[in-house]
Amino acid sequence: MKKFIAIVCVVIAMATLLTACGKFTCDLCQQEKSGKKTKITVDGETGVFCSDCKDAAEALAALADAYL
Numbered sequence: 001m002k003k004f005i006a007i008v009c010v011v012i013a014m015a016t017l018l019t020a021c022g023k024f025t026c027d028l029c030q031q032e033k034s035g036k037k038t039k040i041t042v043d044g045e046t047g048v049f050c051s052d053c054k055d056a057a058e059a060l061a062a063l064a065d066a067y068l
């Protein structure tokens with residue numbers, strides 16, 4: 001059982017490392033994030049946004065679509 005727990009720990013650590021490799025800089029808050037990223041295209045330019053800024057970015061994109 002101890003061996004099983006050790007294997008689970010290694011798998012989780014590897015998964016965490018793989019996720020950490022996917023770091024990106026959010027175009028709205030300018031912070032380096034490693035979580036889920038969302039690409040939104042506004043006026044022909046594609047921005048990358050973190051999950052925190054996704055909603056705001058989508059609202060801005062909708063505004064830009066309506067007024068540009």
Ligand SMILES: [Zn+2]
Binds near residue numbers: 026031050051
């Ligand atoms: Zn952000």
